[in-house]
Amino acid sequence: MTIGIPKETKSHEYRVAAPPVAVQALVHAGHTVRVETGAGAGSGFDDAAYRAAGAEIVASAAEAWAAPMVLKVKEPTPAEYGFLRDDLVLFTYLHLAADRPLTEALLAAGTTAVAYETVQFDRGGLPLLTPMSEVAGRMATQVGAHYLSRFLGGRGVLLGGVPGVAAGQVVILGGGAVGTNAAKMAIGLGAHVTLLDVDHERLQYLDDIFGGSIQTLMSHPGTIAEAVAQADLVIGAVLIVGARAPHLVTRAMLGSMRPGSVIVDVAVDQGGCVETIRPTTHDAPTYIVDGIVHYGVANMPGAVPNTSTLALSNLTLPYALELAVDPLNAMRNDRVLARGLNTYRGRVTHRGVGEAFGLPWVAPEEALSA
Secondary structure, three states: OEEEEOOOOOOOOOOOOOOHHHHHHHHHOOOEEEEEOOOOHHHOOOHHHHHHOOOEEEOOHHHHHOOOEEEOOOOOOHHHHHHOOOOOEEEEOOOHHHOHHHHHHHHHHOOEEEEHHHOOOOOOOOOOOHHHHHHHHHHHHHHHHHHOOHHHOOOOOOOOOEOOEOOOEEEEEOOOHHHHHHHHHHHHHOOEEEEEEOOHHHHHHHHHHOOOOOEEEEOOHHHHHHHHHHOOEEEEOOOOOOOOOOOOEOHHHHOOOOOOOEEEEHHHHHOOOEOOOOOEOOOOOEEEEOOEEEEOEOOHHHHOHHHHHHHHHHHHHHHHHHHHHOHHHHHHHOHHHHOOEEEEOOEEOOHHHHHHHOOOEOOHHHHHHO
């Protein structure tokens, strides 16, 4: 199989789909890897390192995209829609339930699109989303603490407080990988942390591992409203696999918050769990609604690309190796990987995507057996 790795085109996206060590593994397995020149530079990997790993360096995105299988980090941008076609296997983050234009482009092209974020274990774990959730969760607390600075529009609160002055209040919506890692960082800073989730067993687990250093609450509109009203920093960490995130924080709730409080919604790439959130970029990461600072960067881990690229590739490489041998048989024989299939031959193959847009959908197993 020839595998293409183009340079990412999303604003300030410095990650690359595979570092040289992963390319070496693909080449060792008998595959040809074409890397667009400069694709790894933002993550600290130069063309020479890729050549040493056995890659072919190509001069243009078109040459990388011409491969039968393309590995990326983020979803194709509109400028890349022209590269989509019916003999292409695309393996990347897609988040289609929040992106109808891309969904329609993939369907029109007939592309076989496999999304990192919906590859799912039988027990529910999301192996290819977890590493970036860990990065984004840790970053969410750091970013929130930064934007609480008064000169950036924040309340002027130091999350950890100082002796004689109360610590800041951090409210985390969701106790998955993002929420857990956000809590770790907030505890480390010395903040008071409240975490809400709908899964009581998850709350029990988090209460045990954090040893009572956080407050856990069952998530429903009343507890969310009360917690948000007391928060200096709200972190949205809600995930419904392959589907849009529900709006848990309404605009009306902003009126109960203190001016200069900060919201960081990590779920923004799935539509966000805050009604007033919208995607932003690293160029212009924040905006203010009703006196509340909103941070909605949809590719947060792209700001720490060396760490993020290595962490992501550690998990995606085994699946990329499976797909590269025979994509369709790989998914027929591995139902974990098959759950990642979002579009195939002009059909939606993920329930969450179909329901988000009112489109007909079929299960991956049914589509692949046709």
